[in-house]
Amino acid sequence: MHKFILRRLAMLIPVILGVSFIVFSIMDLTPGDPVEMYLGDNYTDEAHASMTKELGLDKPFIVRYLSFIGNAIQGDFGISYSTHQRVLDEILARFPNTLVLAIAALFFAILAGIILGTISAAKQNSIFDSTSTFAALIGVSMPNFWFGLMLIIIFAAGLGWFPSSEFSGVKSLVLPAIALGTNSLAIITRMTRSSLLETIRQDYVRTARAKGLKEYKVIIKHALRNAMIPIITISGLQFGFLISGAVVIETVFSWPGIGRLLVEAIQLKDTPIVLSLVVIKATMFTVINLGTDIMYAFFDPRIRAQYKAKGA
Amino acid sequence: MTDRKLLEIRNLNVEYRTDDEIVYAVNSLDLSLNSGESLGLVGETGAGKSTTALSILQLVADPPGKTTSGEILFEGEDLLKAKKDFLRHIRGNKISMIFQDPMTSLNPVYSVGDQIAEVIYLHEKCSKSEAQQKAAEMLETVGIPKERYDEYPHQFSGGMKQRVVIAMSIACSPQLILADEPTTALDVTIQAQVLELMNDLKVKFNTSLLLITHDLGVVAQVCDRVAIMYAGEIVEIGTVEEVFENPKHPYTVGLFRSIPQLDEKVDRLKPIKGQMPDPTNLPSGCKFHPRCPHAIEACTKIQPAMTNVKGTHIVKCFIHEGKFESTELMEEVK
Numbered sequence: 001m002h003k004f005i006l007r008r009l010a011m012l013i014p015v016i017l018g019v020s021f022i023v024f025s026i027m028d029l030t031p032g033d034p035v036e037m038y039l040g041d042n043y044t045d046e047a048h049a050s051m052t053k054e055l056g057l058d059k060p061f062i063v064r065y066l067s068f069i070g071n072a073i074q075g076d077f078g079i080s081y082s083t084h085q086r087v088l089d090e091i092l093a094r095f096p097n098t099l100v101l102a103i104a105a106l107f108f109a110i111l112a113g114i115i116l117g118t119i120s121a122a123k124q125n126s127i128f129d130s131t132s133t134f135a136a137l138i139g140v141s142m143p144n145f146w147f148g149l150m151l152i153i154i155f156a157a158g159l160g161w162f163p164s165s166e167f168s169g170v171k172s173l174v175l176p177a178i179a180l181g182t183n184s185l186a187i188i189t190r191m192t193r194s195s196l197l198e199t200i201r202q203d204y205v206r207t208a209r210a211k212g213l214k215e216y217k218v219i220i221k222h223a224l225r226n227a228m229i230p231i232i233t234i235s236g237l238q239f240g241f242l243i244s245g246a247v248v249i250e251t252v253f254s255w256p257g258i259g260r261l262l263v264e265a266i267q268l269k270d271t272p273i274v275l276s277l278v279v280i281k282a283t284m285f286t287v288i289n290l291g292t293d294i295m296y297a298f299f300d301p302r303i304r305a306q307y308k309a310k311g312a
Numbered sequence: 313m314t315d316r317k318l319l320e321i322r323n324l325n326v327e328y329r330t331d332d333e334i335v336y337a338v339n340s341l342d343l344s345l346n347s348g349e350s351l352g353l354v355g356e357t358g359a360g361k362s363t364t365a366l367s368i369l370q371l372v373a374d375p376p377g378k379t380t381s382g383e384i385l386f387e388g389e390d391l392l393k394a395k396k397d398f399l400r401h402i403r404g405n406k407i408s409m410i411f412q413d414p415m416t417s418l419n420p421v422y423s424v425g426d427q428i429a430e431v432i433y434l435h436e437k438c439s440k441s442e443a444q445q446k447a448a449e450m451l452e453t454v455g456i457p458k459e460r461y462d463e464y465p466h467q468f469s470g471g472m473k474q475r476v477v478i479a480m481s482i483a484c485s486p487q488l489i490l491a492d493e494p495t496t497a498l499d500v501t502i503q504a505q506v507l508e509l510m511n512d513l514k515v516k517f518n519t520s521l522l523l524i525t526h527d528l529g530v531v532a533q534v535c536d537r538v539a540i541m542y543a544g545e546i547v548e549i550g551t552v553e554e555v556f557e558n559p560k561h562p563y564t565v566g567l568f569r570s571i572p573q574l575d576e577k578v579d580r581l582k583p584i585k586g587q588m589p590d591p592t593n594l595p596s597g598c599k600f601h602p603r604c605p606h607a608i609e610a611c612t613k614i615q616p617a618m619t620n621v622k623g624t625h626i627v628k629c630f631i632h633e634g635k636f637e638s639t640e641l642m643e644e645v646k
């Protein structure tokens with residue numbers, strides 16, 4: 001298992017090199033002058049030339065790329081063209097917020113999704129089932145900025161239970177996490193239901209019933225455990241999606257995450273910020289994939305055996 | 313061996329309701345089993361054998377399965393009317409079931425040992441570790457080294473899985489085991505071992521056995537009595553000697569003719585002509601009449617009754633009701 005994890009982490013290196021190269025090229029090929037960005041509106045030609053030199057933009061493409069990589073390895077991600085701050089500081093100030101929000105939203109989506117999906121499947125075609133199917137449909141199709149606004153209007157402005165925008169503590173996390181997680185919740189609910197309906201019909205579930213187990217134990221211990229693989233897959237995908245930073249939700253709730261940072265950086269042609277964010281995301285995706293695979297092994301001994309065989 | 317009825321099924325009817333048709337799987341079935349006795353339930357595929365066994369433990373998938381009427385008395389209690397708690401107390405504890413397909417009967421994500429321990433822990437007032445201890449012993453009982461306790465079903469062969477299923481079913485020393493073709497999935501040598509094992513258990517624990525099979529040879533080896541099932545009904549029932557030495561019902565006679573005999577030189581096997589009737593549209597009268605070489609008009613209209621021919625030997629056929637071609641029957645037809 002350790003070998004397996006190490007090998008997968010080693011795969012991060014080509015992934016990061018590839019992704020950063022592509023992004024670097026795109027940023028280079030799209031129109032716009034970063035030096036202009038850096039200097040603002042009023043500058044002289046000399047200032048422009050010297051700044052071009054200072055930022056290393058006079059050098060050939062490949063040299064610039066390699067020096068970015070070289071510096072990044074030493075933990076230096078450069079200076080933002082627009083704010084003139086160290087990129088690392090900019091990102092460290094924001095990425096944890098995105099991470100916290102994404103984890104909270106995912107936690108909410110998985111917990112509620114599995115519970116709702118399980119009840120739906122266990123009571124197939126009941127009123128609960130059709131209601132939850134209908135709700136899931138709404139949950140998937142509802143634009144989340146609108147839902148976020150509704151939450152603010154009702155629970156923050158109206159009832160005053162939660163702060164609407166000030167960024168403080170667990171309480172301020174609740175509404176944005178719900179707004180952000182609702183889409184995923186609907187998807188996970190549907191996936192849990194369909195996967196569980198599949199396993200509930202299996203012979204081993206009847207065996208469990210024939211042992212005299214209580215019905216909830218039959219469902220949770222025997223059917224749900226076997227239904228977990230597709231639920232894990234979809235949750236991993238959703239997590240990747242949530243962690244990309246939700247521009248809209250961040251805007252609605254004034255949440256200082258990387259979603260807005262990235263959009264602004266792209267507009268301002270702030271290459272160092274864009275590159276670093278993309279590298280962070282690629283890393284996160286790889287780590288989430290790895291986490292998903294480890295979860296598979298946790299739930300299914302057949303997959304565990306496969307990993308062991310490959311790792312040896 | 314006492315003569316007390318352990319299980320008594322009366323007038324059981326089970327059907328499967330799908331969107332546009334109803335499968336009449338079990339029809340007015342009567343069956344009883346004494347404690348310590350083993351009964352073979354024999355019949356073609358689709359005769360309703362599994363459905364009968366499943367309905368005893370109320371494990372028929374619902375939907376589409378529905379028990380429409382009848383009584384299933386276990387030690388005098390009607391399981392069809394029993395409360396859920398009582399049924400759970402019976403399941404796996406007093407009555408256990410060995411399912412038809414060992415390959416899919418075990419849960420792939422738990423170790424075989426733990427799956428056995430689960431049923432022990434549930435029904436015997438013991439600690440988890442005692443249950444595991446006993447589960448390991450059960451594995452040994454069915455001939456699997458207890459070192460394999462922690463292995464998963466995918467690491468076992470079909471025959472070994474079947475042994476695990478058997479270990480699970482005998483773990484709480486039930487009074488009745490419902491064995492649904494426990495050996496069909498196994499090769500011949502393993503088959504013999506498994507039958508041997510079940511015979512041993514029967515002697516050791518005085519367990520009753522309802523053994524479902526296509527195989528009359530298996531019945532002869534293991535059972536005291538045999539019931540022949542056709543289209544959801546019992547058509548003949550008696551001790552193994554009674555039925556094997558003197559089969560009465562035309563269907564039973566046909567069954568025996570269709571198996572090869574070593575001591576007789578037969579030119580050709582004689583399979584029963586025709587096919588099982590469509591269970592969604594069963595024939596009127598005797599359900600075997602379309603295939604019966606002796607059928608007369610009465611057979612197409614009136615159901616014969618269960619008639620005791622000799623000793624405990626009971627047959628459902630006009631020939632043995634003594635009414636065959638009688639004027640009385642002719643009257644009834646009109």
Ligand SMILES: Nc1ncnc2c1ncn2[C@@H]1O[C@H](COP(=O)(O)OP(=O)(O)OP(=O)(O)O)[C@@H](O)[C@H]1O
Nearest residue numbers: 328335337356357358359360361362363364376591
């Ligand atoms: N879940 C189901 N839905 C619909 N029909 C079913 C279902 N299960 C069984 N049946 C039908 O009920 C009838 C009896 O089936 P059953 O499984 O009891 O037969 P069996 O005697 O055990 O046959 P086999 O020897 O093949 O195991 C068959 O016609 C079968 O098609």
Ligand SMILES: [Mg+2]
Nearest residue numbers: 361362363412
């Ligand atoms: Mg069957």
